[in-house]
Amino acid sequence: MSAKVLCALALVTGAAAQDPPQGWLGFATGTNPNGGRITHAEAKWVVLDNPTEGGCFYSPWFGVETSDNLNLFQPVNPWLGDSWSAYIEYFQWEPENNINSDSIQANPGDVLHGVVTFDEANQKYHATHTNKNTGGSISTSIDVQQDNNGDYKEYTILYVVFEKECSSCAQYPPNNKVTFYDMKFEYEGERVNPSWTTNYIDDVCNNRANIVDNSTISITWQS
Numbered sequence: 001m002s003a004k005v006l007c008a009l010a011l012v013t014g015a016a017a018q019d020p021p022q023g024w025l026g027f028a029t030g031t032n033p034n035g036g037r038i039t040h041a042e043a044k045w046v047v048l049d050n051p052t053e054g055g056c057f058y059s060p061w062f063g064v065e066t067s068d069n070l071n072l073f074q075p076v077n078p079w080l081g082d083s084w085s086a087y088i089e090y091f092q093w094e095p096e097n098n099i100n101s102d103s104i105q106a107n108p109g110d111v112l113h114g115v116v117t118f119d120e121a122n123q124k125y126h127a128t129h130t131n132k133n134t135g136g137s138i139s140t141s142i143d144v145q146q147d148n149n150g151d152y153k154e155y156t157i158l159y160v161v162f163e164k165e166c167s168s169c170a171q172y173p174p175n176n177k178v179t180f181y182d183m184k185f186e187y188e189g190e191r192v193n194p195s196w197t198t199n200y201i202d203d204v205c206n207n208r209a210n211i212v213d214n215s216t217i218s219i220t221w222q223s
Contacts, residue, residue: 018069025058025162026219030158030160036187038064038116038185039187040118041117043160043182044112054171059078061074068153071091077112089101090140101140104129105131123152162209162219172207176220183214
């Protein structure tokens with residue numbers, strides 16, 4: 001299998017039938033109290049340092065999710081066990097479907113910028129993932145799935161996540177923190193400061209999400 005295929009399998013494997021699944025460590029969930037669909041979401045973050053021990057797969061990322069927690073569209077930044085990467089992933093639980101874009105280079109210290117936008121006329125979401133240091137960029141689009149009644153699903157949930165359990169805390173980056181910043185969100189074309197909550201599924205190395213302010217969320221751990 002290619003590294004990308006292994007990444008995809010690692011990201012989505014879990015016993016749950018919807019998000020958030022097993023394997024999510026610290027994460028933040030954002031919603032708009034006034035409802036509506038997400039029409040724009042973006043965030044920047046810095047690629048972390050290499051861990052002192054390799055061999056594990058995990059990823060910090062942010063993404064948008066349908067209100068039934070079954071469709072997730074996310075710019076991801078996985079550690080592949082020996083190097084960093086960046087690409088865009090779509091995962092659909094029913095029927096199960098996992099689509100990954102091509103990847104771009106990501107090095108420790110590089111600034112990544114992910115952007116997700118809604119194309120209402122064509123019922124699509126578009127995403128770009130850009131390395132601000134190298135200039136490398138990828139983009140992809142996904143169709144909005146229709147429900148059993150033939151209605152288009154609505155993407156209403158925001159996630160900021162650190163995902164995947166390692167056997168040793170030393171396999172996580174020694175930075176002990178990743179910060180998502182310059183975050184901007186729109187619902188129905190209007191700028192919104194979402195309401196955020198924090199949680200975790202797997203309690204590993206004290207990995208926790210922290211709401212810093214309306215445009216900044218950090219996730220910390222103990223390596």
